[in-house]
Amino acid sequence: MPSRPLKVAFLFTTFPKTSETFLQRDVAALLDHGVDVRLYSLFGGGGEFRGRPVRRFNLWKLVPLFLFTIPWNCVRRPRIVRDLFEGVIMRAPPAWLNFWENMLGAGFAGCFYREFRRDPPDLVHGAWAGAPATAGWLLWRILGLPFSCGAHAYDLYEHGGDWWLLEKLRLARFVQTSTDTGRQFLIERGIAPGKIVTIRRGLAEFPSFKKLRSPRRPxxxxxxxxxxxxxxxxxxxxxxxxxxxxxxxxxxxxxxxxxxxxxxxxxxxxxxxxxxxxxxxxxxxxxxxxxxxxxxxxxxxxxxxxxxxxxxxxxxxxxxxxxxxxxxxxxxxxxxxxxxxxxxxxxxxxxxxxxxxxxxxxxxxxxxxxxxxxxxxxxxxxxxYDARQNTARLIEWFERAARHR
Structure with missing residues (x-):
């Protein structure tokens, strides 16, 4: 175990979100286990969660990104910029929404990499394989920070899957799925079985088990x-x-x-x-x-x-x-x-x-x-579906990923 708390930058598309309370439970469980979680919301969301600030990506930051940061990186990091543009040009996105999701992740990485360089986390983890994983992937390309991500139903299946899904997952330290079905799907797509782990969501507390109503009519x-x-x-x-x-x-x-x-x-x-x-x-x-x-x-x-x-x-x-x-x-x-x-x-x-x-x-x-x-x-x-047990397993994978730079 590290002598200080594990520092994880947790990237979300939107956080917190009413329809994704399971992600809030995940973060709460990580905090309860003593992980130093830094929360970033790429689109909307923001505010605070459990006393932690949720850094919201201000899309106005994309203006200086295009005016200054990208031209500067064309000189400093030509290979990364070239690979990114080739990825845009050489293969059509499965849908325009997915195109903009990936551009959002790329924009976040371009705007925040200096902050991550000044105060690097032990690991960057994307909640989803879309925009958050793109951000983690590019932060790894720019700074060498290890990254991991979740890959769930929308990421895998919508219009045949995320645009850059395989490129990102092959380079991630590990990929978390919440079902064995999702894990098998990724193995069939060529992702190494040893880097895909099924860790389900969970409940922090189990509700009382109600009595069976009888008779049940209507x-x-x-x-x-x-x-x-x-x-x-x-x-x-x-x-x-x-x-x-x-x-x-x-x-x-x-x-x-x-x-x-x-x-x-x-x-x-x-x-x-x-x-x-x-x-x-x-x-x-x-x-x-x-x-x-x-x-x-x-x-x-x-x-x-x-x-x-x-x-x-x-x-x-x-x-x-x-x-x-x-x-x-x-x-x-x-x-x-x-x-x-x-x-x-x-x-x-x-x-x-x-x-x-x-x-x-x-x-x-x-x-x-x-x-x-x-x-x-x-x-x-x-x-x-015990959040304590499942979170402990996730932290083990976080620590393993953070150790191997």
Missing amino acids: LRLLCIARLVEKKGLDRQLRIYAALRGAGFAFEARIVGSGPLAGELRTLAAELGVDRQVSFLGQLPHEKIWLELAWADVLLHTGVVAPSGDRDGLPNVIPEAMAAGVLVVSSPVSATTEAVQPERTGLVADVDVPLAWKVALERLAGDDALAETLRRNARAWVEEN
Whole structure:
């Protein structure tokens, strides 16, 4: 162990962010373990977190970057500038948003490298493989600072993956995924298995395990998700329509916001389920736990979006399992790492509403099955989703990466 606290510059796209409370839990756990975490938000965010300043990247700093810093580095570091411009010119980005994400990361590195040179961290860690990893990669190119990063669902799958994904990950000291599925995907893309580690998110404290409600009629159904394509909420509404058509008694709540909100409300009305389904919008995290206390079953209807984007393992699934909420999920991506069919939950095809009706009928009517699934699910969470244990593993990788310059 080092004689002083490990100093980690933690780079985020946006921090703190309401829809990414899992990252706030990660940082809190690192601070509780005594890591000297320096927080940087590349786009928006800022303020303070747990008494630590969150350095927000002021985009106005890009003006002197283009006027002075880039021309100066064309003379001082021509190879780095040349490689960067070749990377821009020689390969088209998968999408314009991803292009600007990488340019944001490059701009951050160009504006902050002097600060990092004056007071270097032991390690630069990017929360994501997009803009934060680009910043870490270029800080390594300029200053030789070791860097690592996370690589998660959006980074890997959206439009075929991040623009410079492989270039960055091959040079990172290590890459953290939160699912075995993501790890295997990167191995298949050519990243060395020994530098990819699956370290899941986690809960700092496990919630109380509620009693099984009996009888469960009408069945209380809950979905917590951003209202975007990959969540498959149009299919979920059709599942509700099938339940209604079969005379199945239920109440459903959908928590979350997003660009499809209006379209989904309209579809609910067209399908005749707008009286059974309530759209609650985005709620603060403390109220999410109240919704989980209300619910009998959490539904996750994730799909692969036309862009290729999909979920890894949504954090709400282990959270629901920890609280004693039954889970029915589609089998897309890494969800079945937690929702193991007939052991910790039930799995059904989102395009077969009858399969969901059968699954929900079983959960509504079979107390023994429901109790077995709930207790197995809680055991899985306690084994795999403990923030203290998972953070300790992450710190071990941080220390190993910092030692090998």
